[in-house]
Amino acid sequence: MASLSPVKLLFLYATIAVGSTLQHRYAARDCCATLSKVLPGRVSFKNSTIYDLSLSSYWAEQETQLHPACIVNALTTDDVSKAIHILTPPYQAASVPFAVRAGGHGKSGASNIQGGVVIDLSALNSVNISHAKRTVTIGAGAKWGDVYKVLDPLGLTVPGGRSTDVGVGGLSLAGGVSYLAPRVGLAVDQIVGVQMVLASGKVVNTHDRQYADLDKAIRGGSNNFGVATEFEVICTASNGSYGGVIYYPLNTTEQQLQAIHNFTADTSYDENATALLSFGYSNAEAVALNNIAYVSPVTSPPKKLRQFTEIPSLFSTLRAATIFELANETAAASPHGFRQATFTLTFYNDLALMHEVFALWNSTYPPLASIKGLSFSFSLEPLPRAILEKTGHDMLNLQDESEPLILYLLSATWQNSADDDAVYSSALNLLQTTERRAEAMKKLHPFQYIGYADRSQKPLASYGEANMRFMRRVSQKYDPAQVFQRSVPGGFKLHDADW
Numbered sequence: 001m002a003s004l005s006p007v008k009l010l011f012l013y014a015t016i017a018v019g020s021t022l023q024h025r026y027a028a029r030d031c032c033a034t035l036s037k038v039l040p041g042r043v044s045f046k047n048s049t050i051y052d053l054s055l056s057s058y059w060a061e062q063e064t065q066l067h068p069a070c071i072v073n074a075l076t077t078d079d080v081s082k083a084i085h086i087l088t089p090p091y092q093a094a095s096v097p098f099a100v101r102a103g104g105h106g107k108s109g110a111s112n113i114q115g116g117v118v119i120d121l122s123a124l125n126s127v128n129i130s131h132a133k134r135t136v137t138i139g140a141g142a143k144w145g146d147v148y149k150v151l152d153p154l155g156l157t158v159p160g161g162r163s164t165d166v167g168v169g170g171l172s173l174a175g176g177v178s179y180l181a182p183r184v185g186l187a188v189d190q191i192v193g194v195q196m197v198l199a200s201g202k203v204v205n206t207h208d209r210q211y212a213d214l215d216k217a218i219r220g221g222s223n224n225f226g227v228a229t230e231f232e233v234i235c236t237a238s239n240g241s242y243g244g245v246i247y248y249p250l251n252t253t254e255q256q257l258q259a260i261h262n263f264t265a266d267t268s269y270d271e272n273a274t275a276l277l278s279f280g281y282s283n284a285e286a287v288a289l290n291n292i293a294y295v296s297p298v299t300s301p302p303k304k305l306r307q308f309t310e311i312p313s314l315f316s317t318l319r320a321a322t323i324f325e326l327a328n329e330t331a332a333a334s335p336h337g338f339r340q341a342t343f344t345l346t347f348y349n350d351l352a353l354m355h356e357v358f359a360l361w362n363s364t365y366p367p368l369a370s371i372k373g374l375s376f377s378f379s380l381e382p383l384p385r386a387i388l389e390k391t392g393h394d395m396l397n398l399q400d401e402s403e404p405l406i407l408y409l410l411s412a413t414w415q416n417s418a419d420d421d422a423v424y425s426s427a428l429n430l431l432q433t434t435e436r437r438a439e440a441m442k443k444l445h446p447f448q449y450i451g452y453a454d455r456s457q458k459p460l461a462s463y464g465e466a467n468m469r470f471m472r473r474v475s476q477k478y479d480p481a482q483v484f485q486r487s488v489p490g491g492f493k494l495h496d497a498d499w
């Protein structure tokens with residue numbers, strides 16, 4: 001064969017790439033036609049009300065701008081199974097690219113797909129308490145607000161999102177840090193079993209002993225193994241709670257950092273108490289704020305939280321409140337309709353590092369201040385031993401960590417796509433500088449929480465080589481054609497790691 005010049009080669013590759021994208025589009029269109037015959041009334045197309053409603057209900061504005069060829073609005077597990085059957089071989093010569101969507105709070109195409117098919121689980125939102133009230137079975141498309149509305153009046157709760165608007169599906173397969181975490185561990189650790197549709201279309205319950213490997217791999221494995229349609233979760237008694245947000249002037253930073261450090265390090269940690277300290281710039285003002293919760297019926301701040309409540313504040317919403325009310329306050333503070341980016345790291349609980357992290361953030365946002373709708377913040381979220389020691393039924397690899405940790409969440413929100421590059425590159429640069437600083441101080445922990453991670457990060461690899469290899473083996477066993485690796489591109493994939 002005559003040799004091709006680099007330019008011709010490039011042209012050939014580009015033609016193949018465009019050809020394969022077009023092929024996927026045609027395949028998706030044909031597939032949508034079949035889906036709407038097999039699932040009448042459950043498949044929606046562009047310019048229909050249901051399609052538009054589904055698209056506009058994503059949290060991040062970037063997600064609302066991806067246009068799938070069609071959306072399968074599944075009403076039952078059987079609908080999901082039929083959809084997967086039609087999307088994959090042997091029904092198709094090659095799998096049609098698709099996305100799995102629950103609460104829609106993912107980013108960067110995690111749960112939407114341009115030109116492909118979206119399986120929207122939003123209507124799978126039932127919440128059913130077991131007869132003995134020991135467990136609750138929750139549809140994967142429910143939002144945490146749906147769950148708390150049912151459980152609060154019964155004096156029960158489960159570890160779930162601290163925003164009523166976040167989805168059960170995404171958070172439960174990610175990890176799930178909650179108000180209840182010091183008492184019972186992460187959300188993944190309180191799951192009894194998950195009903196799942198595998199790549200073959202087969203429906204399994206991971207609680208069955210024969211699926212013990214799958215049951216472990218999905219806890220932190222996100223959308224890599226199948227579509228979860230129902231979660232059975234252990235209930236915890238909860239007769240009331242207390243909490244809210246305290247807003248402080250930025251000149252209290254020294255006291256804030258000292259308090260969150262002491263709170264995290266406390267060897268007699270109060271397992272009802274959680275705090276999430278943030279520093280944010282928004283509406284031409286920078287403030288510190290602390291999201292405090294106490295999962296027990298008190299009417300004033302308990303002792304361990306007083307180190308936060310006694311710092312002079314601007315105002316506070318602390319009050320006796322239900323879990324729903326606390327989580328609804330967070331939802332109101334993170335509205336839809338904005339462009340979003342979030343990044344994460346994990347640190348050891350080190351006061352000197354916290355000061356550096358604050359200083360880096362404090363010097364990053366001022367040049368961005370004129371960007372429309374900008375909110376630029378970071379949060380320090382304690383992972384005390386009380387939480388870490390209750391993990392381990394999962395892939396996250398935190399159970400043996402003897403030191404308390406701090407989850408770092410960097411968040412940027414803005415209005416216009418014209419500012420995407422400016423905001424994203426500043427945030428990414430801040431993340432990388434912060435990471436290098438923590439590493440130089442030997443205070444960087446490898447864990448990256450998949451629920452907060454940016455597309456540039458590798459949260460699955462952060463679980464460690466052994467867990468990654470285990471997840472890959474499980475994936476090969478239950479998905480030999482690797483449908484969830486190759487044809488579900490959203491989110492983080494098992495080949496992301498270097499080994």
Ligand SMILES: Cc1cc2nc3c(=O)[nH]c(=O)nc-3n(C[C@H](O)[C@H](O)[C@H](O)COP(=O)(O)OP(=O)(O)OC[C@H]3O[C@@H](n4cnc5c(N)ncnc54)[C@H](O)[C@@H]3O)c2cc1C
Pocket residue numbers: 059099100101102103104105106107110111121140160161162163165166167168169170171173174175176177178222223224226227228229331334451452490491492
């Ligand atoms: C405002 C806000 C508050 C948050 N609060 C918390 C918090 O308190 N604690 C915490 O731990 N995290 C929190 N998060 C992070 C949250 O856990 C993740 O963003 C999570 O992925 C959202 O899940 P979702 O179902 O809403 O999103 P989606 O976008 O629907 O899904 C996210 C990912 O999970 C996959 N997925 C979803 N459902 C399924 C399923 N049933 N089967 C297979 N794959 C599935 C999707 O394909 C996608 O890749 C918060 C995020 C935001 C934006």
